[in-house]
């Protein structure tokens with residue numbers, strides 16, 4: 354039988370994603386215990402120091418073990434007036450003393466920049482914060498906009514030295530803003546446009562009384578709000594005034610519309626006579642979530 358003069362063994366260097374630079378360990382052999390072969394057994398070289406090399410320069414093409422993945426998750430929808438929540442996270446804890454800074458940007462599909470409040474432009478991940486939460490506020494308004502979509506997007510992470518490689522996983526969350534009474538529930542003041550009429554409290558026979566119908570928020574482009582105008586007679590009679598205006602049309606260019614009522618001059622001594630100009634339920638082609646009347650009418654003496 355051949356005497357056994359050497360034995361091989363291995364130590365595995367564990368692969369990870371951390372950029373650690375050179376790391377050294379030693380394998381040391383201790384005092385041999387001989388069952389009776391030799392007169393004396395002594396140690397020659399008893400230590401091998403081994404340096405672990407890592408990173409792409411040494412490991413070659415990075416595998417999954419060599420990468421930290423940064424991703425974003427968040428709400429797929431948010432109701433106007435509420436906050437949408439997002440989380441940026443890295444799949445491995447950041448090394449102590451290092452940071453991974455992730456830029457956050459916003460893109461607008463059907464939504465517009467005024468529809469959301471975006472305070473967060475970057476998040477900083479570190480040893481204590483493997484994930485960071487933030488919110489985007491969906492601004493409440495009175496416009497009936499239907500579903501509107503924006504996206505929150507993370508960009509290339511900047512790593513101070515934690516990882517061998519950092520890559521993006523899921524980098525975009527598309528969020529749909531929902532509005533209107535079906536989604537927002539009981540309308541508040543923010544959800545209403547108010548239509549009102551103002552005008553002269555008195556007019557001298559033979560002159561015109563002036564009236565203005567207005568809405569307190571600009572009508573959306575391409576939409577109209579049509580407001581019926583009627584007249585009621587208290588002490589006056591229909592022949593006392595000339596009423597040409599039966600409706601006014603408010604639109605993006607006309608947040609208010611003026612019109613007049615002529616008080617017919619005659620020879621009769623009638624004393625004060627009162628009529629009222631009354632606006633009815635506005636018909637909105639789709640500008641607002643809700644349209645309501647404020648002051649229902651204006652009372653006029655002549």
Ligand SMILES: [Ca+2]
Nearest residue numbers: 368369370419
């Ligand atoms: Ca590695």
Ligand SMILES: [Ca+2]
Nearest residue numbers: 369371373407
């Ligand atoms: Ca490593």
Ligand SMILES: [Ca+2]
Nearest residue numbers: 433493494544
């Ligand atoms: Ca609203």
Ligand SMILES: [Ca+2]
Nearest residue numbers: 494496498532
């Ligand atoms: Ca709205």
